[in-house]
Amino acid sequence: MTAPAQILSAEEFVARCAINPRFLYPKDKRFSSLYLLDFRKPKGTSTHVTSVGWRKLLPSEDEVHAYGCRSAASSNANKAEPPVPLEGAAHYIGFYEMSVKDGLDEANDVYDVHVEQVIENGEEAHCHIVLSERPDLTKEQQRLKSAKRTDILYGIWEKMTGPFRHVCECDKDYSKELSAIVLPPPGTPDDHSLANES
């Protein structure tokens, strides 16, 4: 029997790892930096989730970095063929931090927000920020669901702190390239001068 998911309290903090190239922004400045949050909708559900690390179990920066490096390594190990570095391979390059309270505060009339522990690959620190639809939405609320999610994502992005950059030991040979990847300060406006260069 599976133990019920542990819900994180508002006082907790979580870290969002930036793993290149899962997000589009650094590769193409026409895309918003919100891709760093990488929310996805698990099949057969009405929820949207993104993975974060629980700072209570990763209290130091080094521990978050080690968690991020393991996440990238796990992603690479799950690929059918060994991925090519700097192309298909996942590289952890740093993290952003947020308080759970800041996430909860973004709940609106369509989506509730919570953070829950979801142990994955033996990582007890692995959690999801979950956006779950409220029950009994009106027709108009149904119509505005996507826009309400956009509201939440901008709110979470604005309240994050960081980035805390890192190059994993296994990526030392690509340190120069990985350090050059843009990790924008959270909540800052997207840089249109960069967008126009693309």
Added chain:
Amino acid sequence: MFVEWKFDVIDVSSSAAGPELKDLVPFAMPSQNVGPRKFESRFRSVDRSTFVLDSSLILEMARNATYVGLFGALSKLHALDDEDPAAIDAETFNKANIVLSLLASKAAEPPQIFSHGGDAAVFSWGDSDGVKYITVSGDCAVFARRDRGSKPVTVGVADMSESNAAELLPYVGVIRDGSSTNPIR
């Protein structure tokens, strides 16, 4: 020999747009000037073979090039595997193209693109005060803004169920451009 090209007056002061909504989308062209303004010479011939482009034309060309890239970016999102969290469905892709076309035709500052949940394409403009964004999903486009440190505000919702681009106009802002008087539209 100089040949100066003069075009008709474009009055950008009295648009049919809602007075608040027209501020939502930043315009590269001065959309909020008061009173008629002359659209000055677009280019001059220095001699019979050499042309000097003025800065407004160069900016317009750069903006157009950026929009070409943005249409390509939307296509990239639509072409992604359905399993990819950044992919967008066909209806959202089609309606997002309509919105982007409208923004381009009205010389709006090029936005950045974001997508989420498989069914949402977002166009955004950020500045030091916050962010303005349009979420296109299925048959509606929602215009919103979020000032720094504040809650988001939904400015308006346009029904796109019949691909009715005209309904978007009040939200995008309008440069009045009677087709017979404006040579660049």
